[in-house]
Amino acid sequence: MYRKAVNYLRGQAVVEITSSAPERVVNLCAAHGIPFWDVDWRTERCFRVTTTLPGLRRLREVTADTDADIRLLRKTGAPELWRRCRRRYVLLAAALVLPLLLALGSAFIWDFAVSGNDTVPTEEILQALERCGVRVGTRGVGLDQDDLRNRVLPLLPDVVYLAVNVRGCTAHVQVVERTRPPHLYRDSDVQNVVAARDGLITKIEALDGVTCVQVGDTVQAGQVLLGGVADSPRGCRYMRAHGRIRARTWYCWTVPVPLDVCEKTGEEGAVTRVAVDIGRQRIKLYAGGSVLPVDCDKITEYRGLRLPFGLRLPVTLAVEKTVTHTVYDGQRAEDDARAEGERQLLAQLRQTIGEDGAILQTDVSARRQGAYLMVTLRAECEEQIGVDAPLAITSDTGR
Structure with a gap:
């Protein structure tokens, strides 16, 4: 790794050498201390080798009196990169400004990562943090954890511990949820x-x-x-x-499924609009307003920008694709309507009998009634039917 870094800083070149005595070229490199590596023999008289830029100049000098033909294939490394970019003043300015922006941007929070929550929604935790002053764009250096915890926990009754650790531009929120004890019944509860x-x-x-x-x-x-x-x-x-x-248990349910539906045809036109979100501000890169036409679908894709080493930048690219369809009134096939009604009834049945219930037998029938298909489900199940019912104790009962 260290040698690769040194070679990159010095610059390196890949050359192809053709000679009637290639072993003599190799011996000359060893005798004059010319570094080379990654030797790739192409033929008996031709091979490729990688050397440094100073080594390339020295190699041409020592082989000037021989029949060796040295052909440069490519150059890489920091000197070659500088040669290509030294007259591109915009790139040089960006290279100088980018570290400054990274240094300033890393002092603020641009992204949140919440972990440890199973029952408390992530949105609820982020809203509580925002009410306490921790939001996108907040300075992440010097957060008082105790003060923040004392202000956030009263807003989250189901959370007993919360910590915000800022790494780079991301605030990692770790929460511990409250474990509720089982309900204790009193002796008087009958x-x-x-x-x-x-x-x-x-x-x-x-x-x-x-x-x-x-x-x-x-x-x-x-x-x-x-x-x-x-x-x-x-x-x-x-x-x-x-x-x-x-x-x-036995069930007999009926659900009406409409046969007249609105259907969409193929796409008439697709419009792609791009916007950039910097923090909580959106910069639109398209003309016109945000009002969508009727009978259209909008798909929004958010692409967060990250550096190669994983640092999250406070810039998000929002790509909105709007597709317009032609909507017309159509007639649904009875088989499709029957299948949809059956799915609805089975889903309702499973929700009714619970996870420990079992469906033993089902029978589905359908009949048309006007513009609807009446789908009927008859089912036989096995389930737990016992429910608690409070018992009121009166003085007459006591006697």
Whole structure:
């Protein structure tokens, strides 16, 4: 690595040497201390070699009395780069101004990276930081972590710890979310477990309470499955009934799917507009306003600019592509409408029975009714139907 850096600073050249005695050329290089490397033999009389720029001049001098033909292929390195750019004054000015801009820009925050949040949205954390004065364009040097934490945490009740570490132009926000303890029930909390919907009992897991049904019984919605009141020699004993009751359930749902829809044809025209976001300011590189025509789609792509070594620059290129379509009223095929209605009903069914529920059997039918296709789903499922129902204790009940 060190040798490559030195060779780049000195400059290097790739040459092709043709001679009737190529070994003599190699011996002359060794005798006069001419450095060379990356030897590539092309033929028995021709080979390529890499040497330094001073070594190239010396090589031509020592081989002047021989039949060696030295052909320069390319030059690389800092001297060659300077030769090409020394009359390009704009590039030289940019090379001088760029380090200054990097030094000034690295003192401010231009990007955020939030980690450690699973339930608290990233937008909520960034909004809380913005309310406390930490936003894009804020000076990142010298942030008082304790003061910032004391002002941000009251705005985020589900966060117990927050730290902002600024590296370059990026503020890395690390949060620790609050772990809520389980709800503790008091001895006075009494309840029944009732059926959420009609069903046929298949399994009973009673953890506390009086079992009021048996496996194989048919129950109705609202019927008590586990009771919170039990008889005792001293009267009634109240408790908090708790358990899981699984049952077979049946559903019959119908959803109307419109057959008349608005469809889009091919693209009539595509317009690409480019804008540059510097911090929170946008510079439009196109003429006209931002009002979009009707019946069009807009796709915006944001490209953040980074240096080769990964430093994020406070410049974002926004490319907006607007595509105009022709919209016309069309007729949807009944098979497509049936498939869409089936997807909607199955999604609603899975959401209703929960993750631990199982769909045992389904039957889908459809009939046309005017401009709609009525899609009907009949399903048989197995799910947990027991829900908690508070038990009100009155004085009459107590007697």
